[in-house]
Amino acid sequence: MVGRDGEREQLSAFVRAPGGAALVLRGEAGVGKSTLLDLAARLAAEDGHLVIRATGVEAEAELPYAGLHQILYPLLPVGAHAGGQPGGQAGEHPGDPSGDAARDPSDGSSDGPSNHASRAALDAAFGRMEGPPPPVMALGIAVLKLLSRAASKRPLLLVLDDGQWLDEASADVCGFVGRRLAGSPGVKLLVAVRGDVASRFDTAALPETPVGPLTDADAACLLDRHHARLGERIRGLVLDQARGNPLALLELPTHLASRPGHHAGEDLLGPHGVPLPRRIQEIYAVRLAGLDDTVRRELLTGALDGATARSGDGPGPTARYRMRGVDAAVACGLLVVEPATGDLAFRHPLVRSSVVQLATTDQRRDAHRVLARVHRESPERRATHLAAATVDPDERVAAALEAAARSATRRGGARMAVSWLTRAAELSENRSDRSRRLGDAAYVAGQADRLGQARSLALAASAPGAEENPAAVLANAYLALYQDGDVRATHQRVAAAVERLRDGRAPDGGVPGGPGAADGPVAPDGPDGPVRRDEVLDRLVSLLLAVSQYAGSPTAWQRTHEVLGSLGELATERARMYGSTWSDVVRHGAGWCAPVERAGAVLEDQDPWDVTRLAVSAYHLDVLSPLRPYLERVVDRELDTGAMSSGIVMLHLIMLDQMGLGQWEAAERTGHRALALSTERGHGLFAHQTRAYLAQLAAVRGRAEEARDLQAAVDAWARPRGIGFLTQIADAVGATTALSAGDYETAFLYAIGITAPGAFRPYAYQASRTLLDLVEAALHTGRVDQARAHALAARDAGLPELSPRLALITFGALAMTADDEAEAAELYARAQSHPAAERFPFELARIRLAHGIRVRRAQGGAAARVTLAQAAETLDRLGATAWAERAHAELRAAGVVPHTAAPAPVQLTWQERRIAELAARGLTNKEIGDQVRLSPRTVSSHLYRAFPKLGITTRAALRDALTELADRSTAP
Structure with a gap:
């Protein structure tokens, strides 16, 4: 060397x-x-x-x-x-x-x-x-x-x-x-x-x-060692044009010998504007042109099979094509003999590239046919060569490509699967198979988050005037729902596809699976390849349920239940579970809590997409916490394997459980991570769903301006589209924000926009969840009768039997609205002694605060101090500032001055601060990553951890937040 x-x-x-x-x-x-x-x-x-x-x-x-x-x-x-x-x-x-x-x-x-x-x-x-x-x-x-x-x-x-x-x-x-x-x-x-x-x-x-070029002295030494007899003029020409590249230094003199007409100043490697490696290829191209057709055919076959530049020292996993009769290529320096194995290998990868580029299209096809036979026992390699060798439609080749796509999808090769399925469609001998395979390709592309390609493939899959095959319906519906938030047309299209499959009128289209798009707030479909009709039906049903949940309208849900009912035994128990728990727990949720908990006890034996769907049911029944550890273990897997939609849904579920348990700092970090991923991937629905959850979090923490900004963004996007799932959250945010600010009239108006007092609007999932908001707003505005009617409606609807959280807030609402003090005390005792009460600290603290106020007014401050102190401590710990201030005011009225701890100083890690400062200067995540040698995803993770520590939600606020932080750190 x-x-x-x-x-x-x-x-x-x-x-x-x-x-x-x-x-x-x-x-x-x-x-x-x-x-x-x-x-x-x-x-x-x-x-x-x-x-x-x-x-x-x-x-x-x-x-x-x-x-x-x-x-x-x-x-x-x-x-x-x-x-x-x-x-x-x-x-x-x-x-x-x-x-x-x-x-x-x-x-x-x-x-x-x-x-x-x-x-x-x-x-x-x-x-x-x-x-x-x-x-x-x-x-x-x-x-x-x-x-x-x-x-x-x-x-x-x-x-x-x-x-x-x-x-x-x-x-x-x-x-x-x-x-x-x-x-x-x-x-x-x-x-x-x-x-x-x-x-x-x-x-x-x-x-x-x-590893840069050699120094001038070393370049000269290398050249003299291998080509000692060069004349001074030629030596200078080689050194000038090789520019310190050792391969060029070794190859140029031989190239010169084949060109006796060269002269000083001639560029032997082609135009200077062309990169040096490509120019070196021209040297090899000249040598290749001097070989006969038989040798070039052998070299081409070896090159297309990936014969390596160096074979390595150990055994390999594949049997490569062995080139024969290529002594001439060895003699002219295109091939070398590995001393350890005696195998032939290309002298350099640039030789291999030159061989392929010089071959005609027909020559490459002939070589691919040979390699397809060589690798007949290897589905994926065989498919690669068959795809390149075949010109006219051939069902045998198309089926082989489809099988290879199934294998690739199962092992995380979605990109190659899309390519093979698209090629299989091109080689299909009839329109039905072509449409089915394009639909499959669209579905896989959608699962891999390649939305633009999925849309194009889905459009190509549907022949003009023909019914959409199920795979194309899934791909189109996935894009329309998650990217554009189109629930109306998507619901009609998916429901029609389910009915066609039910009646046996649709083509038996398969859907290559693997971790795909989350169906609504649920996870993806699972089996590993083109699947049977009943499996496609299950996927369509799950998607129909998800679209119905996002629509949040009685009309959509009634049609969905009609479709489910018409399926009879074709509808699985899981489909019935999801249809009941996702739609309206007040009317259909009874009896499902125990089955959900039983299914949640054996998660390791279930596919991830089934677990995520189950977790959505658990959320609606308020028993999500036992499933969260599993979600936290697998969410990175979903994101790493490209199943971005599934991963974002898991982040939503984790965030919701963190919010319910009062882990609000962690919930905010999770929310910002989900928002960054959703925005980056163009998932409009998931981005606004995340904003809605962040708005709920800001509302309970008393950050009214932030909550209202997020609420307005969600409402403006979701309401024109008819996405009731999000508009209900927006109304709930409005009610909670107004309650936090003490604006009870506005809170009441928002609450009755979700459901009327004394009733629970059908298929409005926020109706039961905002029970306390409506009751509290009604009481504070003098609507005592309406508050009482709503609490009694909750009891009569059986909410305490549906979920632990609904039991807690129902008993709390009954206690808050009771006419008799003894009855109020009994109902309050039932609320706070509920086995699951501590799992919902915010709701429990609000009930304690309301009861403490009632006791103070009826029995005096001494009787209320313990209850009020418990409420204040919890609200302080959670960071529910407005409710905490109210609790402390009540404690003072009861004769107690509670101690309020000073806020902890902001602690950014060195890396978080460094990245935040770069982001404050306007750099993108990719530009930041280039500077700090991290991936854009890692940069995003650091930012979503830094934002809540700084008390901000946007990059625009970074500069001011960092300035304020610096001022605090230098203050005496």
Whole structure:
């Protein structure tokens, strides 16, 4: 190696340093990254490390987990390769001694729950078991455990070349693992990527070292060492045009020899405006042109199969195409022979690119046909080549592509699945199959949050004048609901699709699943591929229920219940549960609390989308808290695997439970995270739903201006669209904000906009939830009879039997409106002694405050002090400032001056403050991430944690908040 003293010292220190670490080498093609990787591998081997090498392959860049399987292959337990990543053969087990050492029977074979979970994550990723794609976090943890077990025997170095070609799923896991290797002694990850090709490593936040061109002295030394007989003029020409790129320095003299007519000043690499790597390709193109057709055909087949620039030192997971009769390519320096294996490999990835670019379309198709036969046992690889080889409609090829899409979707490869399904539609032999496959592609694109593509595909799926197939209906409805908030037309379309399926008049359209869009405030559909008619029907029914819930209108719900009733046994018990609990718990919720709690006791055996739907039912029945730990465990998985809608719904549910339990700071952080994700993804419905929840939170905390601003934004967007779910929340926010400010008349007007006193408007889910607001507003405005009538209506409607929260507020409302003091005391005692009363601290504190005021006025201050003090303490702790002030005023009237603790100073972490200051200067999350070497998502997470600490909700308020914070910190 010539030069690179600094890089060599850094790599030596990296390899020999104790503990785990990761490092990315970044530079242009031909600059010598692979040579530096060779050096690191040799140093590690000399120090006794187990070295595992892998290479990213452009032909595999969209095969999910192809790269990860290549990296982990030598470490996987015996037999784990069977049926694994496409291309692996059942029972294949190379006799590699270093691999055998890593494949100790104890590695991953323990029956412990932790090892079982890790093994399940790897099995799901590599296609060895059915199930949803594993989240990056779960798979990353499994990989870390596998690496740690291997490193417990001897230190381990993972060397990944051409990381820019690694598939996205594998690169995300490598990034996750690399960021955590500092806590994994003995494991190191070294990655080389090209600087001119975008990759997931660009945002992986791993330490990097740039690899630039050689210095002038080193470039001259390298050239003289390999081409000592060059004349002075030619030598100067090469040095000038190579610009320190080692590959160019080595290849240009040979290129010159083939061009005897060159002259000084001639640009041997083409126009200066073209990047140097592309210009080097022209050198290889000249050599390729001199080969005969048979050799070029072999080279093309090898290039399209991903024959790597360097095959690596260990066994690989796939059987590559073996090029034959290509001695001429070796002789002219296009191929090299690997000394360790004797295999042929392309001298450089630029050679491979040149081979493909020089081939005609027909030549590439012929090579793809050969490779489709080579990989006939590997559905995904075979599909890749069949898709490229076939021109005319062919149902056999279309079916193979559909099967590959099913496999890719299951393992997190939604992008490739969309591509395969779209190609399968193009190759379909009849209009029905074409429409079905385009609908499937639209659905998967929607699940992967590629809304624009999903809309285009859905439109293409519906032939003019023909009925929409179920998959297209799902895709279109998903977009219309979540992006645009269209509940009216969407409800009609989905209801009609359900009736067509019920009557057997619709095409039997499948819907590739995986973690998809959340159906309303519920989670996505689950099974892993084109599914049976009854499964499509279940999905349509779930979506119909979700649309009905958002519409929040009696007309929509009545039609939905009619459709459900007409399904008979086709409607599942879960569908009936959702239809009852999501619609109107006052009229239909009786008897469902126990089934929901029973189902919630076995969450680990349920698919995530079923859990999320169940959690929505639990929310309506006020028994959500037991499900929240599971939601908190899986929400990052949903977000990491691209199921953004499902993840946002989970965040909503977590936020609602935090609000109910009085964990308002945490709820605000969760809400801002959900709002950032919704806004970023263009989910108008979810963004305004999040604003509605944040408005509720601001209202109970006494932040009236913020609550009203959010309320106005939600109402202006939702009311014209007829989204009753959100307009009801907006009215509830108006009532709570007015109550907080002591404007009881306005509060009463808002409350009766939700439901009339003494009744609970059908299908208005806020009617029962705002019971206390209406009663309190009516009492304070002298409408005692209406307040009493409403409390009695709650009792007579059986609200105490429906949910613990409704029991608490019903007894509280009855106590507040009772004529007799003894009756009031008895009902108050029933409220505060309810087993679940402490789970709803805000409601309990309001009831205590109201009862304390009543007792003080009837019996004097001494009798009310304990009750009022309990209310004040809770309201202080929650941060319900207006109610807390009222409680303290009542305590003073009762002869007690309560102690009020000074507010705690704002505490931003160093990173939060740094990011907040950059955001205050107007930088976007991406621009901030570029400066602080974090992903835009991580930047967003820091901001949503900083906003509530600063008491703000928008970026526009950052500058003033930070200035105020600085002033407080410097004040004497």
